[in-house]
Amino acid sequence: MEPRKLTRNQALVLETLTHAEAPLSAYTILDKLRDHGFRAPLQVYRALEKLTEFGIVHRLESLNAFVACTHPHDHGPEKAVIAFAICEDCGQVSEISDPEIEDRLSLLATKQQFRTEKTTIEMRGHCGNCTA
Amino acid sequence: MEPRKLTRNQALVLETLTHAEAPLSAYTILDKLRDHGFRAPLQVYRALEKLTEFGIVHRLESLNAFVACTHPHDHGPEKAVIAFAICEDCGQVSEISDPEIEDRLSLLATKQQFRTEKTTIEMRGHCGNCTA
DNA sequence: GCAATTGATGTAATAACATTACATTAAGGA
DNA sequence: TCCTTAATGTAATGTTATTACATCAATTGC
Numbered sequence: 001m002e003p004r005k006l007t008r009n010q011a012l013v014l015e016t017l018t019h020a021e022a023p024l025s026a027y028t029i030l031d032k033l034r035d036h037g038f039r040a041p042l043q044v045y046r047a048l049e050k051l052t053e054f055g056i057v058h059r060l061e062s063l064n065a066f067v068a069c070t071h072p073h074d075h076g077p078e079k080a081v082i083a084f085a086i087c088e089d090c091g092q093v094s095e096i097s098d099p100e101i102e103d104r105l106s107l108l109a110t111k112q113q114f115r116t117e118k119t120t121i122e123m124r125g126h127c128g129n130c131t132a
Numbered sequence: 133m134e135p136r137k138l139t140r141n142q143a144l145v146l147e148t149l150t151h152a153e154a155p156l157s158a159y160t161i162l163d164k165l166r167d168h169g170f171r172a173p174l175q176v177y178r179a180l181e182k183l184t185e186f187g188i189v190h191r192l193e194s195l196n197a198f199v200a201c202t203h204p205h206d207h208g209p210e211k212a213v214i215a216f217a218i219c220e221d222c223g224q225v226s227e228i229s230d231p232e233i234e235d236r237l238s239l240l241a242t243k244q245q246f247r248t249e250k251t252t253i254e255m256r257g258h259c260g261n262c263t264a
Numbered sequence: 265g266c267a268a269t270t271g272a273t274g275t276a277a278t279a280a281c282a283t284t285a286c287a288t289t290a291a292g293g294a
Numbered sequence: 295t296c297c298t299t300a301a302t303g304t305a306a307t308g309t310t311a312t313t314a315c316a317t318c319a320a321t322t323g324c
Contacts, residue, residue: 061254085244114255114257114259116255117256117257119256120194123252124248125250126249
């Protein structure tokens with residue numbers, strides 16, 4: 001998947017997320033980008049929408065926040081199922097892609113004739129560093 | 133698990149959710165309960181918090197909405213992992229409890245020394261009825 | 265070049281979801 | 295009864311997300 005050409009706003013939002021150590025809310029991103037000319041939530045939300053479509057940013061539903069993708073492969077809209085492990089203490093998020101989970105959920109869905117469009121898996125808890 | 137004694141507000145909120153055909157937002161519940169004396173969001177949120185604790189109501193993170201539990205067993209705070217299949221068309225939500233998924237996620241978490249407190253699994257898509 | 269379309273942007277306003285703060289009341293145990 | 299704890303009522307505010315509308319930029323077909 002080619003490194004897609006991003007617009008200025010998209011690039012700024014992505015960069016902000018990439019440098020962050022924890023998920024950021026849209027409004028936090030907005031604040032961080034005021035110096036770069038951002039003035040309204042929509043500028044952020046529109047960029048996030050595209051970046052999410054491209055698969056290089058993920059939305060964490062249980063947090064109403066966003067992270068840059070750290071997953072080695074699978075950019076682009078091929079949309080493998082990704083499970084997120086979110087540390088409540090340090091905010092660190094790790095992405096887990098596991099075919100077994102995916103297959104199992106797929107089977108369970110099929111069994112009841114459910115056609116899945118999008119799957120969210122989020123584990124909230126404490127990472128190794130913060131438990132130690 | 134004993135049928136727990138609910139307060140008036142909790143009972144009203146639960147009843148509202150039980151009779152609903154799709155997940156309801158807190159504010160929708162509020163509107164439906166105005167005739168019963170509800171006047172502020174907090175009345176709803178407080179009831180929802182307790183009902184969720186009790187395990188008889190679930191919050192759907194990807195929807196910012198709530199459903200009454202339809203799952204046969206597992207009331208009470210024993211907190212089995214539940215996956216939700218949410219139909220985008222009719223709003224129907226089905227609960228799936230699957231030990232394999234649970235075990236697999238547990239294994240993946242352990243592998244990276246992540247201690248899970250709460251797991252969210254939500255599939256968005258189209259149910260059998262709406263696909264047919 | 266220059267319409268015409270399409271996609272991105274800017275801005276303001278508002279909608280939707282959730283919490284904080286504080287005062288009051290109800291329920292249960294010593 | 296007194297004390298403690300849990301639940302409630304109310305107002306205000308905070309946070310997250312969208313709608314509406316005007317403008318601008320890039321691309322395509324002619």
